[in-house]
Amino acid sequence: MISRKAFVYILLFFLFKILSASAEGDPLVTIYRASGPYKVELAGGSFRDKDNSTDCASIVDRSSYEVSLPTGAKVKKAYLFWAASGNNVDSTVTLNNQSITSNNCHQASYIFKGTSYKYYGCYTDVTAFVETQGNGIYELKDLTIENGSPWKDVCGVAGTWFLVIVYEDATYKKNVTIHGINIYEGFELIRNNTFNDTISDFVMGNPVSGYLSYYVSEGDS
Known part of the structure; x- marks a missing residue:
């Protein structure tokens, strides 16, 4: 008997806005699809180290997370995402002392009382690195x-990263469990509002079973 489950992983750049205003962004697109004895490991963190009520502008210079894949796991695909407040896009970061550059970046802004608040986000394939x-x-x-004005003035300073790893789990082969995994990427600014989008390119099993994960970059610790 084959058990089929669809694990749908939606990777979104949700940049926190402290005040309601008009904003722009990019819709979701599919960047990866796979079907097999696969699972997903998620990692990441924030550069904000204090909440808004304590210090809206406080940040650290690095962020870390421990990845622990099961014994015998084989990495099939890995993506690194990062996002921050800023007028200029930073397409290069350092991961475990190695420079990582993205050719896939977004930038969006919103206007409040005549002031523009800009944010950016990037992602890149880091399969070989992982x-x-x-x-x-x-x-x-x-x-x-x-982390200065105008972002700190509205507690909108943000800086985060996210790592998604798709791996083959050797034990799943024994159970003949097939997982459908989709990764979507987009960039939206939201605050005091709703976000709607349509995802496709996946097949659900019967009965329907699946998971939904997303990446949110918020202007808080």
Whole structure:
């Protein structure tokens, strides 16, 4: 008997806005599809180290997270995402002391009382890097975050990163479990509003079973 489940992973750049205003963004697109004995590991963190009520502008210079894949796992695909407040896009960051550059970046802004608040987000394929690194601490640094005015004035300073790893789990082969995994990428600014989009390109099993994960970059610790 084959058990089929659809694990739908939606990767969104939701940049926190402290005040309601008109905004712009880019819709979701599919960047990866796979079907097989696969699972997903998620990692990431924030460069904000204090909440808005304490210090709206406080940031650290690096962020880390421990990745722990099961024994025998084989990495199939890995993507690194990062996002921050700022007028200029920073397309290069450092992950475990290695420079990582993206050719896929977004920038969007919203206007409030005549002031423009800009944010950006990037992603890139880091499959080979994760295969080499394996398990352990992943530390991201050298992310450019603008934490002065006007962002700090509305507690809208943001800086985050996110790592998604699709891997083959050897134990799943024994159970003949097939997972459909989709990764979508987009960039939206939202605050005091709703967000609607349509996802496609996946097949659900019967009965329907699946998971939904998303990446939110918020202007808070």
